[in-house]
Amino acid sequence: MSDAPEESITRRIFVRTGIAAAGACYAAAMGYPVFQYLAAAAQKAEAESAVKEVILNDVEKLPAPSALMFKFGGHPALLIHHADKSWTALSAVCTHLGCTVEYDPHQERIACACHGGVYNPHTGGNVSGPPPKPLTLFHVVVADGKAVVSRV
Amino acid sequence: MERRWSPVFNPSNLLKAIWQWVDARLDLSPIVKHASEKQVPEHRHSSWYYWGGICLFLFVVQVLTGVLLMVYYRSGPDAYDSVREITYQIRFGWLIRSVHAWSANLMIFAVFVHMFSVFFMKAYRQPREFGWWSGLGLLGLCMVFGFSGYLLPMDELAFFATRVGLAIPETLPGMSGIISAVLRGGPEVASATLQRFFALHVVVLPALFAPLLGIHLWLVQKHGNALPPSEEAKPEAERKSVPFFPNFAMRDMAVWLIVLNVIAVLAALFPWQLDAAADPLKPAPPGIHPEWYFMSQFEALKLLGRVIPGTLGEFAGVGLFTLALLMWAAVPLFDTRTAPGQRGRNTTLFGLLVLIAVIALTVIGYIEVL
Numbered sequence: 321m322s323d324a325p326e327e328s329i330t331r332r333i334f335v336r337t338g339i340a341a342a343g344a345c346y347a348a349a350m351g352y353p354v355f356q357y358l359a360a361a362a363q364k365a366e367a368e369s370a371v372k373e374v375i376l377n378d379v380e381k382l383p384a385p386s387a388l389m390f391k392f393g394g395h396p397a398l399l400i401h402h403a404d405k406s407w408t409a410l411s412a413v414c415t416h417l418g419c420t421v422e423y424d425p426h427q428e429r430i431a432c433a434c435h436g437g438v439y440n441p442h443t444g445g446n447v448s449g450p451p452p453k454p455l456t457l458f459h460v461v462v463a464d465g466k467a468v469v470s471r472v
Numbered sequence: 473m474e475r476r477w478s479p480v481f482n483p484s485n486l487l488k489a490i491w492q493w494v495d496a497r498l499d500l501s502p503i504v505k506h507a508s509e510k511q512v513p514e515h516r517h518s519s520w521y522y523w524g525g526i527c528l529f530l531f532v533v534q535v536l537t538g539v540l541l542m543v544y545y546r547s548g549p550d551a552y553d554s555v556r557e558i559t560y561q562i563r564f565g566w567l568i569r570s571v572h573a574w575s576a577n578l579m580i581f582a583v584f585v586h587m588f589s590v591f592f593m594k595a596y597r598q599p600r601e602f603g604w605w606s607g608l609g610l611l612g613l614c615m616v617f618g619f620s621g622y623l624l625p626m627d628e629l630a631f632f633a634t635r636v637g638l639a640i641p642e643t644l645p646g647m648s649g650i651i652s653a654v655l656r657g658g659p660e661v662a663s664a665t666l667q668r669f670f671a672l673h674v675v676v677l678p679a680l681f682a683p684l685l686g687i688h689l690w691l692v693q694k695h696g697n698a699l700p701p702s703e704e705a706k707p708e709a710e711r712k713s714v715p716f717f718p719n720f721a722m723r724d725m726a727v728w729l730i731v732l733n734v735i736a737v738l739a740a741l742f743p744w745q746l747d748a749a750a751d752p753l754k755p756a757p758p759g760i761h762p763e764w765y766f767m768s769q770f771e772a773l774k775l776l777g778r779v780i781p782g783t784l785g786e787f788a789g790v791g792l793f794t795l796a797l798l799m800w801a802a803v804p805l806f807d808t809r810t811a812p813g814q815r816g817r818n819t820t821l822f823g824l825l826v827l828i829a830v831i832a833l834t835v836i837g838y839i840e841v842l
Contacts, residue, residue: 357540
């Protein structure tokens with residue numbers, strides 16, 4: 321070992337870097353399992369919600385105009401039976417801050433009670449209020465009393 | 473005009489300014505001064521000083537892993553299923569649970585080592601009596617932590633361990649009704665028992681443990697490390713010590729790192745398993761025995777029951793324990809300091825007797841059940 325100041329600084333830096341690196345390894349070795357453990361619930365829910373298609377039975381019983389709430393991929397969705405007997409399926413999650421919207425057959429619109437957002441019930445287009453985007457529209461086919469809702 | 477940076481823009485000056493601002497309001501500098509002046513004696517028996525720190529570290533591990541387990545644990549009728557999910561389905565759930573279980577066992581072991589090292593170093597003598605008593609209180613709480621936590625998975629072993637554990641104090645006159653009404657919540661270990669053990673384990677015990685631990689640690693800071701009699705006998709000039717910061721604190725952390733690695737190896741190589749779900753209609757599995765830290769008490773009761781059969785034996789056993797425990801707690805009162813370095817051989821012999829009895833009874837207990 322030399323007493324030269326330059327060398328001892330190098331040595332100090334080496335030791336410090338080594339300790340910091342070992343500490344980072346320990347932090348990662350503990351942090352990774354803890355993160356994965358905590359994330360397991362969200363991953364499970366995500367896997368369960370990864371659906372492409374939902375089949376709804378007995379939809380002929382749904383009077384026109386009215387709507388029915390159902391779950392599409394873990395989130396609420398709306399199946400609307402319009403006065404002209406046509407069907408629309410769309411996401412019921414408001415694009416503003418995530419409240420669940422409601423179909424209003426009297427005024428022919430979809431409204432969000434939280435901040436007054438209004439959507440078009442045929443297209444999901446954001447008509448007025450704070451929503452920045454239209455509601456996600458789904459593909460819907462009704463036959464033999466069954467509605468098959470799928471992603472567009 | 474020459475441009476100058478305001479001194480506050482220098483990071484070290486900024487830190488200093490923040491420190492002064494906080495210190496002016498909270499008056500923290502005496503604590504910092506105390507910490508910087510703190511010394512730890514260095515001698516032949518110094519290695520025992522690490523054990524209190526090991527207990528503290530393991531307690532922190534217990535708190536952190538315990539909180540993580542609570543994220544998925546569901547008490548009530550779902551308890552077994554939720555522990556099965558944690559152990560076999562949720563990613564790294566087995567690791568968190570195994571660390572909690574291993575660390576719990578190591579913590580009780582470390583607390584015992586800490587207690588006996590304090591005993592043999594006579595660190596309970598004046599002025600440290602309250603340190604001894606608060607430590608015994610913490611040990612008692614650790615045992616209740618262990619007993620209540622053991623039921624939470626609600627598997628076969630948990631069920632029978634709790635059944636037997638609650639049956640022992642029940643043999644004492646007048647206790648039967650109290651145990652049933654207060655602890656078991658009914659005539660049989662069931663969901664009602666689990667719910668109150670859960671409340672005990674995660675709310676009541678931590679609420680008692682934390683302030684008692686605070687007092688214990690405060691006393692350690694106040695009195696410093698005790699010197700064993702062999703050191704006390706030396707003239708002051710011959711005694712050696714090292715500063716707590718940074719020397720001893722660094723060593724403490726090195727020991728913690730070793731303990732962490734031990735836990736990691738144990739949890740990875742011997743992950744904690746889960747038995748079949750508790751079934752009150754199934755007979756007890758053969759070879760069932762209490763956890764090792766209850767083994768000596770259990771075995772003593774068993775042996776006494778052979779000499780004095782029936783309830784009288786249980787009564788004598790529990791009575792003997794209570795007496796021994798009281799004597800153990802009262803040690804600082806009868807082994808007082810008369811002259812510096814005085815050893816008090818009778819007390820040391822008493823301690824050795826207790827230590828040998830505990831180890832012997834544990835070994836006999838395991839030989840009998842295995």
